[in-house]
Amino acid sequence: MAQQHHEMTAGETLSVYLQDQATDFLRSLRLHRESSTDAHGAEESLEAARALRRASRRVGATLHTFRPLLDPEWTESLRPELAWLSGTLAREHAYAARLERLLGALHRLSSPPPPAPSAPLPSPSAPPLRGGYAPPTHPAPGTDRWPGATARPTPGLPPTADVPTAVGRRSAGRLGPPLAERSRELGEGWAQPQAEGADTAKSRQGALPAQGSAKKPTGPLAVGAAKAAALLERQLTLARTRAHSAALQAFGSSRFHAVADNVAVLASEVPLHATPDADLKPLAATAEQHLAEAVADLPLLRAGHPYNAEALVHGLAAETAPEAQDAPWLKVRSLLRLHRYAQEVLLGEAPVDPRILQAGQALDLHREASDAAAAAASAARTPRIAPATAYALGVLHADQRHEVEAARFAFQQAWLREAVTAP
Template sequence: MTDTPGTGTAAGEALSAYLQDQATEFLRSLRLHRESTTDAQGAEESLAAAHSLRRAARRIGATLHTFRPLLDPEWSASLRPELSWLSGTLAQEHAYATRLHRLLEALHRLSGSAPVPGPATEPATTAVTAAGRRGWARPPVPGGDSGGSAPRGLTVGAAKAAALLERQLTLARTRAHSTALQAFGSSRFHAVADNVAVLASEVPLTGAQDDLKHLTATAEADLNEAVAALPLGQAGHPYNAGALVHGLASDTAPDAQDAPWLKVRSLLRLHRYALELLLDHAPPAPRIADASHALNVHREAAAAAAAAAQAARTPRIAPATAYALGVLHADQRHEVEAARFAFQQAWLYEAVSTR
């Protein structure tokens, strides 16, 4: 009797093939990154290669976590945190670039000032895109994109607020770039690359009989448990003033509110990658894709709000600048609530549509 897909010997073969594909992509991206030139085109190629390398590292790490009963435990337990370190290190430069672009675009929208140029890396889309798929757009912010004119204080402070954010986030991006370059030259990175190179030719399986479907179902159960802990009833109100007030209450309140949503984002990513393996790279269901997009926007908006709040704490800034940064912080927390609403609509859409 032959094994069905996802069970027995077939499970080990499918897992090995997936990990070897990702390891090969990792090594290919690393080669492209090393071969990229120092001119403008080379810089773009280097960024694209780093993105692909980070993407492969995330998938390898997630697969080692979800399907760990099938893999050598000591080997996978030692490699997973190293892949997480690498992925996180390489993500920072892109994160600061997209965060700055998001904040400058929001200042333009709120104040009616001149539009800002895009960053070198592709900016993330806003929560409106995900929410719009469910027939809803982000509630308007007074003085912003609702059609009215911006308050004079906001118009006056927006330019200086933009300059301050650009200085702070460009400096952070430059430091992140330097950190990534140092990481590429470190013995720690070379050890990771060596392990991935071995993985490209041989996957250390244990021979355990757990099947892929069972382990994928376990990842889905963990996700559903985390989603059940979210305040989805509250998130289902598009004009969620109560939650927004809590998000603006203090420095620590947003972090406490955001943590469960960030946990769901991580678990949803694990679930997506497990399905990618199980279904042989089939595209995710619209519900999963929309929910993932909403949680990505949630994280970006929350980080942007924190950056605006941090800039507002800069000593001796003008009152008009502080005011503009305060409005910007509130706007991004509004985007956080919009993303939660979009996630709620995406996650529950399938259940509602089948009634």
């Protein structure tokens, strides 16, 4: 395949790539229209929408990078429409992934640490103390009799149940129903006792421990995390529903039909404006140069620390600080995609440099964490929320900003490794 690209002219190589992407666009559109309304059909529809979005991105990026070789009027009219379509189709998936990311982070942050190993209880055959006195004993759990007497179970409890205190019962009654509903969806990190019985005090989270228990309470995050999860789920689910409606309206609009018609024309004939001595490599090199200049503006030295406290302070300082700080990284992400798609045009089916893929994955994680942190901050500004909920959202926001710094560190490692090994 690579030899075939060497034999073709620049216009032919560009035409083959654009026609392949346009064919993928039309195939994905057909699959999306033929998908059914059941669960399996909904999954096929989502996959077709993702494929449609990928083809739109590649066609739009190729028209941008190699526009001197194409009809300028046709290119400038189609590129914004492809960007609109790609952005419209990406919102629903972005909201779903953001909600999943935030709920998983809340589950991780609110889960209590593993309990420390407790000291073994003294053996019943321990030697007596000085003076012939035996060590004091206590009634067996679940009974009201001393050792040696006939065990009589407490009515309503299993024989070995730990009896919670009155404070624990009041806390469980006040916090149980909403947390129990969330625990069924998010796992056992926020689980409340399913039934009064054995190990009741050990399974209760968010309530005070039973008397004599060595486990400390988990604090306000256990209670606030459940309410924060419910708030985020309500807001992001609503946003996802609106994005889904917007995508359905886009598919039925005349604007989308005009884009599909232009792509169908592109699949059969590419409007070239190329001279016989045209070359793709200088245009691809220009895209790579723009990427290198944008990366040079990034604080890669500061991002070279796994725990970047200085950048984290700036990211948490003000409402507009994270957006201003993330903008150069988002620009590099866009330019890296242009460079990667240009390499696909030049190399054909040859695999792209894995270091470029690693850098792109790091920047994708950077954007996801940045958007998740912004969603947590937006939810924390909801009026009249409980202090525990605001506290949990603040911890979640800081956690996602840590993820942003970790993604920057991963990009820095991948990019410098690429620069060292590049010829």
